[in-house]
Each structure stands twice: as structure tokens, then as C-alpha cells.
Amino acid sequence: MTDAARASAPALALRDASLRYGRRRLWQGLSLQVEPGEFVAVLGANGSGKTSLLRAVLGLQRLDTGTLMVAGHPPQQRRDDVGYVPQQRHIDPLVPLRVRDVVGQGLDGHRWGTGWPRPGRRRRIEAVLAAVGATRLADMPIGLLSGGEQQRVRIAQALVADPKLLLCDEPLLSLDMRSQRTVTALVDSRRRTSSTAVVFVTHEINPVLPYVDRVLYLAGGQFRVGSVDQVLNSATLSELYGMPIDVLHTGGRIVVVGLPETASDAHHALGVA
């Protein structure tokens, strides 16, 4: 691919991709192109392979078949092109890292600090902390922050290297509604101002409903991609799970009734080994 072609390449391109662990197939035939600035929500039962998809995009998990390119490159080559907000983990209050140090790790996680002279590094960290509204937290120990504040810091860490693609793995878990709104608005604002593409794994579509361009739904080794209305409807989900699922629209929210708890329930429903 030429440099010009790479410059106009999609933020993420998966073609005919499949992933399996041993005999267990998570998904197959997955083709998905995510354009700069696009917001794609990834939904599906526990164990359907959402986090594994993010791991593949990060270059940490090899595909079984198919191809995967990030901004025109194989994922292992240009890790700065991808920002990653991992699933929430409890941070011990005694962890001796300040917020600004945690954010700085987003600049040197892959290169151990090379290429970032001190003043430029400091400026970048200050700018991204301001962008996520966390300037006043900069010198606090990370472990003393609330869950919502820690999540802002994780987003700042993911954005500090100015990635072309932002991967978020259930960043709203255990946040109250106000923090959920803050986090989703932050992510949305970034993709609007910087054309950062967003792949956002979530169990709950409603908090991201105002922002989502397309949905990728994984279930029972299969998938559907399309607009919210094309994917989150009774006919599509019933077909995907092989059992009756009701999708109700009420008060501007979407309620899905009858979902199996886990991907293996969905496998049984579909008769998949």
C-alpha cells in the first residue's frame, strides 16, 4: 500500500476474519470497515468474543483466518495509532502513581519513552488532562480517585498519543448515570474534533444511543453489522440467537427481552458446538 493510500485508509478494516480458541469458534466471516470519526458499538452476550476482537485489533491475538488492518497497517506495526481503554479494574489506593504519570504511560507504553522530549511530553499530558476535565486531578494518587474519575484518566491515557482509533472495553461498567454521560460525551467529542474512530464494547446500548453510527452484534459464532434500527430489532436478534427475542422501544430507550445470559447459552440455542 502506498503512503497516499494509507493516509486515506479506514481506521479499521477486517476482512473475512475468524477467531477460535482450540475447537471453540468465537466468530467467523467478519468483515467490518470503520471510517475515521465513526462510532461503532460492539454488543453481545458474555463470552461472545468482544474483548477478543479488541485484543486482535491491538495485535495481541492472532486471527484464525482473514485480515485486519489499522489505518492501513498490520496492527503490530503502528501501536500508537490505537488507544485502548481497558475494562475497569479496581486500583489499590496505595498505588504510588500520580494521575499525570498514569496518563504519561500512554506515550511510552510501546516505546519506553523514546521520542518524547520532556517539555513536549508534559504539554501533551496537560492538554489531554484538560480535554477530559481532569486538570485538577493531575497530581493526585490514581488509587484515591472515584471510579468515574479513574475512567476519565484511562481515557486521557488512551488519547494522549493522538490515536486514529480508540478501543473502549465496557468503560461504563459500575459508573453512575452522570459519570456514564461524562465518559460517553468525552469519547464523542474526541471523535468529532479529531476524527478518531471509536469501537466501543458495551452491554448497554442506551447510554451510547445518541452517538452510535453502527452496531456490531456478536452471538453464537455469528454477527450482524448495521445501524441501530437494522440490528437491534426483534427479527434480527431472534434470527441471530435462534430463539424469540423481543426488542421494545420505550421512552427513548431500547429494552431487549429474552436474551440468553451467556454466549454458550446462545451456542446451545443455535446448536453450535
Ligand SMILES: Nc1ncnc2c1ncn2[C@@H]1O[C@H](COP(=O)(O)OP(=O)(O)OP(=O)(O)O)[C@@H](O)[C@H]1O
Ligand atoms: N486466551 C484464551 N484462550 C482460550 N479461551 C479464551 C482465551 N481468551 C478468552 N477465551 C474465551 O473466549 C470466550 C470469549 O471471551 P471474550 O473475553 O472475548 O468474551 P466477551 O464477549 O468480551 O465476554 P464478556 O462480555 O464476559 O466480557 C470466553 O469464553 C473466554 O473464556
